[in-house]
Amino acid sequence: MTESMTQPKNEPLLRVEGLTKSFPVSSGSWRRNTAQVHAVDDVTLEIQTGETLGLVGETGCGKSTLARCMARLYDVTSGTVWFDGRDITHLDRREMRVVRRDVQMIFQDPYGSLNPRRRVGAIIGDPFVIHGTATGRELKTKVQDLMATVGLNPEHYNRFPAEFSGGQRQRIGVARALALRPKLVICDEPVSALDVSIQAQIINLLIDLQDEFSLTYLFITHDLSVVRHVSDRIAVMYLAKVVEAAPTPELFSTTRHPYTRALLSALPVPDPDLADSREQIVLSGDLPTPTDPPSGCRFHTRCPKARHDCVATEPALLPVLGDAVGHPTACHHPLTVGEDLSLARPDIDATERVGDGAFPLEAAATKEPGGESR
Amino acid sequence: MALLEVRDLRVAFNTPDGVLEAVRGLSFDVDRGSTLAIVGESGSGKSVATQTITGLTSGARVSGSARFDGTELIGASSEVLRTIRGARIGMIFQDPLSSLHPYYTVGWQIVEMIRAHDRSVSTSAARRRAADLLGVVGIPHARTRIDDYPHQFSGGMRQRVMIAMAMALDPVLLIADEPTTALDVTVQAQVLAVMRRLQEDFGTAIILITHDLGVVAEMSDEVVVMYAGSAMERAPRRTLFYANHHPYSEGLLGSLPAKGGTRDRLTPILGVPPSLIGLPAGCPFAPRCPYAFDRCWRETPPLRMVFDDPDHASACWLTPVLSEREALRAARVDREPDQPQESASATRVEVRP
Ligand SMILES: Nc1ncnc2c1ncn2[C@@H]1O[C@H](COP(=O)(O)OP(=O)(O)O)[C@@H](O)[C@H]1O
Ligand SMILES: Nc1ncnc2c1ncn2[C@@H]1O[C@H](COP(=O)(O)OP(=O)(O)O)[C@@H](O)[C@H]1O
Ligand code: SF4
Ligand code: SF4
Ligand SMILES: [Mg+2]
Ligand SMILES: [Mg+2]
Numbered sequence: 001m002t003e004s005m006t007q008p009k010n011e012p013l014l015r016v017e018g019l020t021k022s023f024p025v026s027s028g029s030w031r032r033n034t035a036q037v038h039a040v041d042d043v044t045l046e047i048q049t050g051e052t053l054g055l056v057g058e059t060g061c062g063k064s065t066l067a068r069c070m071a072r073l074y075d076v077t078s079g080t081v082w083f084d085g086r087d088i089t090h091l092d093r094r095e096m097r098v099v100r101r102d103v104q105m106i107f108q109d110p111y112g113s114l115n116p117r118r119r120v121g122a123i124i125g126d127p128f129v130i131h132g133t134a135t136g137r138e139l140k141t142k143v144q145d146l147m148a149t150v151g152l153n154p155e156h157y158n159r160f161p162a163e164f165s166g167g168q169r170q171r172i173g174v175a176r177a178l179a180l181r182p183k184l185v186i187c188d189e190p191v192s193a194l195d196v197s198i199q200a201q202i203i204n205l206l207i208d209l210q211d212e213f214s215l216t217y218l219f220i221t222h223d224l225s226v227v228r229h230v231s232d233r234i235a236v237m238y239l240a241k242v243v244e245a246a247p248t249p250e251l252f253s254t255t256r257h258p259y260t261r262a263l264l265s266a267l268p269v270p271d272p273d274l275a276d277s278r279e280q281i282v283l284s285g286d287l288p289t290p291t292d293p294p295s296g297c298r299f300h301t302r303c304p305k306a307r308h309d310c311v312a313t314e315p316a317l318l319p320v321l322g323d324a325v326g327h328p329t330a331c332h333h334p335l336t337v338g339e340d341l342s343l344a345r346p347d348i349d350a351t352e353r354v355g356d357g358a359f360p361l362e363a364a365a366t367k368e369p370g371g372e373s374r
Numbered sequence: 375m376a377l378l379e380v381r382d383l384r385v386a387f388n389t390p391d392g393v394l395e396a397v398r399g400l401s402f403d404v405d406r407g408s409t410l411a412i413v414g415e416s417g418s419g420k421s422v423a424t425q426t427i428t429g430l431t432s433g434a435r436v437s438g439s440a441r442f443d444g445t446e447l448i449g450a451s452s453e454v455l456r457t458i459r460g461a462r463i464g465m466i467f468q469d470p471l472s473s474l475h476p477y478y479t480v481g482w483q484i485v486e487m488i489r490a491h492d493r494s495v496s497t498s499a500a501r502r503r504a505a506d507l508l509g510v511v512g513i514p515h516a517r518t519r520i521d522d523y524p525h526q527f528s529g530g531m532r533q534r535v536m537i538a539m540a541m542a543l544d545p546v547l548l549i550a551d552e553p554t555t556a557l558d559v560t561v562q563a564q565v566l567a568v569m570r571r572l573q574e575d576f577g578t579a580i581i582l583i584t585h586d587l588g589v590v591a592e593m594s595d596e597v598v599v600m601y602a603g604s605a606m607e608r609a610p611r612r613t614l615f616y617a618n619h620h621p622y623s624e625g626l627l628g629s630l631p632a633k634g635g636t637r638d639r640l641t642p643i644l645g646v647p648p649s650l651i652g653l654p655a656g657c658p659f660a661p662r663c664p665y666a667f668d669r670c671w672r673e674t675p676p677l678r679m680v681f682d683d684p685d686h687a688s689a690c691w692l693t694p695v696l697s698e699r700e701a702l703r704a705a706r707v708d709r710e711p712d713q714p715q716e717s718a719s720a721t722r723v724e725v726r727p
Contacts, residue, residue: 058558058559058560058561059558165646167646168646195415195416195585196415196585196587196626196629196630197415197625197626197629197642197643198642198646199629199642200628200629200630200631200640200641200642200643201642201644203631203640204639204640204642207639208639222558222559224559225588225630225631226631228631229631229632229638229640262560263559263560265563266559266560266562266563267559267588268559268562268563268566268586268588268589268591268592269588269591269592270587270588270590270591270615270627270630271591271615272591272611272612272615272616273612274591275588275591275592280563282560282563282564282567283560283563283564286528286530286531286561287528287558287561
């Protein structure tokens with residue numbers, strides 16, 4: 001899987017360039033004006049053939065919207081989507097059919113995405129029927145083969161979704177996504193709703209299938225330990241923007257963006273000694289709303305390193321401090337290796353900090369950046 | 375004497391499919407000022423157990439004992455429970471909106487709560503205390519935000535309001551049922567920091583219910599691992615992570631993505647949890663256990679001391695001798711790859727298809 005990083009770069013399987021997607025939202029309780037929320041704002045990102053690109057970020061940062069734009073389930077507001085060397089941004093429904101076969105999605109909620117009144121055989125067989133690639137006995141054989149591939153008992157062909165456990169239902173979703181031998185599978189929080197033991201079963205399955213069918217994955221999750229496990233590269237999003245992207249080991253060893261560092265440090269580690277000894281950065285404040293994002297760097301309202309230029313100017317997503325092109329960071333004051341972020345204090349006006357929730361606790365101020373006194 | 379002593383707690387519900395045994399003989403202690411984590415997969419009975427202790431499960435068949443600071447809670451009158459709930463045992467849940475009234479300001483709700491338990495406190499004094507509490511849990515501009523309604527707070531801030539409310543009467547025990555499960559990690563870190571801080575300042579004991587082993591490692595002193603309604607293992611935090619005895623604990627930890635390497639195969643627990651209706655005799659984990667042997671299917675293992683450590687107990691028939699248990703762990707051979715196993719054991723254990 002690391003091949004794609006060491007090989008000379010050829011055409012990526014998927015590339016989005018300057019992608020923006022906005023939705024209308026009604027603003028104010030009495031005003032009827034509709035404002036726009038930029039769910040994804042000017043994102044440029046590539047997925048190389050055969051790799052797993054992880055996409056992490058907190059709720060509402062735009063991960064699902066970006067994924068749906070990539071799969072063209074949404075029309076984009078501006079920007080370009082390239083798939084397999086072809087500009088698919090404006091393909092119409094009919095033209096998209098071919099692309100649809102190659103790009104499939106797996107969703108978080110195995111319950112919500114399966115029609116409870118249909119038998120799993122029919123559900124998994126849908127793609128074959130829609131694309132007219134198999135009928136009758138051949139269809140049944142294909143579906144049962146798929147069921148075996150994803151670890152379902154083929155004899156359960158006539159059962160209903162309710163007769164399966166959560167993990168098995170996610171296997172149904174995987175089978176359906178694989179039916180047409182896609183090139184790219186977009187997994188949107190595929191294991192987030194599952195208990196840890198079942199989660200591990202599905203992660204193993206997805207890894208095995210990738211090797212078996214040479215799949216390319218976009219793996220979306222808010223769980224950093226999962227994304228670290230499965231991804232060759234990781235892109236971190238904050239408020240509709242990609243703020244840092246890097247090969248997985250490098251993102252952890254040479255973290256550049258203060259938000260990435262904060263996210264890594266906030267993740268509880270299932271190891272008591274490590275939990276007791278590590279430096280923890282407790283960020284101040286809540287996520288601002290994407291309807292009215294902060295000026296300049298969007299993270300400046302919570303960033304321990306924020307300076308005046310952060311408020312004024314938006315940083316570009318580019319390699320910093322001599323990093324390779326594969327590791328861009330959008331920050332004016334990126335972290336050096338070994339820099340202790342927990343010692344940093346913002347140097348901007350207090351009014352530029354987040355209104356709702358300036359900091360977690362006054363008493364914890366010693367450990368916590370941005371804990372300016374009240 | 376421990377602050378809370380739960381002994382052989384059993385809770386069952388009548389359902390159309392039969393009697394569902396949600397809690398099956400659970401015993402544990404909570405010491406003053408310490409944090410007990412109850413960890414287990416969904417449906418293992420964590421919420422039902424703690425709600426039963428505070429008298430919040432109605433329509434259930436309950437037996438066993440829960441002595442809180444000398445008072446028996448199981449079977450206690452609703453007046454007794456009302457005075458204890460809120461005042462001496464504070465509670466917070468995953469969804470703060472379930473316990474905050476949408477039509478009243480958060481300040482009003484905290485004031486009411488304080489005055490309901492002690493009418494001699496004046497409204498203005500209660501209001502001052504409410505504002506202080508909101509400040510303590512890290513709500514900025516507490517003195518003005520006290521007049522806001524629950525929906526005017528973000529998810530993380532609402533959870534803090536809940537904590538403030540739960541702490542209003544200075545309880546000796548706080549039961550936190552998945553308090554951060556719905557929150558993003560950076561906000562979770564803030565809320566956990568608040569809870570840790572409160573414990574240091576007020577010496578509150580905490581029962582922390584979670585399915586996240588990371589949160590357990592960060593927060594707990596002691597851990598109870600629950601499966602199918604009963605405790606599989608009980609141990610101090612480091613013991614559970616570094617020298618556990620029970621195969622289910624081992625399985626949970628083994629399922630976690632490894633810290634360093636990427637893309638190795640994980641070691642999931644095979645199969646799915648059993649139905650709690652008509653559970654057969656024997657170890658409830660046997661259908662998924664890589665170590666299961668004859669006895670496991672016949673006799674239910676009791677929670678007993680292991681590794682010569684009086685603080686460490688496991689409900690498992692495997693050897694209680696540390697070196698022998700470690701030898702078994704090293705020689706462990708997992709059964710076939712997980713796929714066929716899940717369907718096989720699922721058909722075996724699922725009573726209702
Ligand atoms: N269909 C929609 N209409 C209006 N707003 C939307 C829609 N889908 C997403 N959003 C908004 O766009 C932002 C990003 O959402 P989403 O892509 O779902 O984030 P994530 O998947 O990272 O949690 C959020 O603020 C969300 O409220
Ligand atoms: N009121 C009820 N009636 C019937 N069954 C219930 C009731 N409440 C909970 N249960 C069942 O009891 C079991 C344990 O539930 P719970 O304590 O909520 O699990 P956990 O909190 O560990 O996820 C589950 O199987 C659940 O479906
Ligand atoms: S240092 Fe400035 S540019 Fe960098 S993340 Fe912080 S606020 Fe943004
Ligand atoms: S009693 Fe037997 S089946 Fe149960 S956990 Fe121990 S070894 Fe496994
Ligand atoms: Mg999403
Ligand atoms: Mg629960």
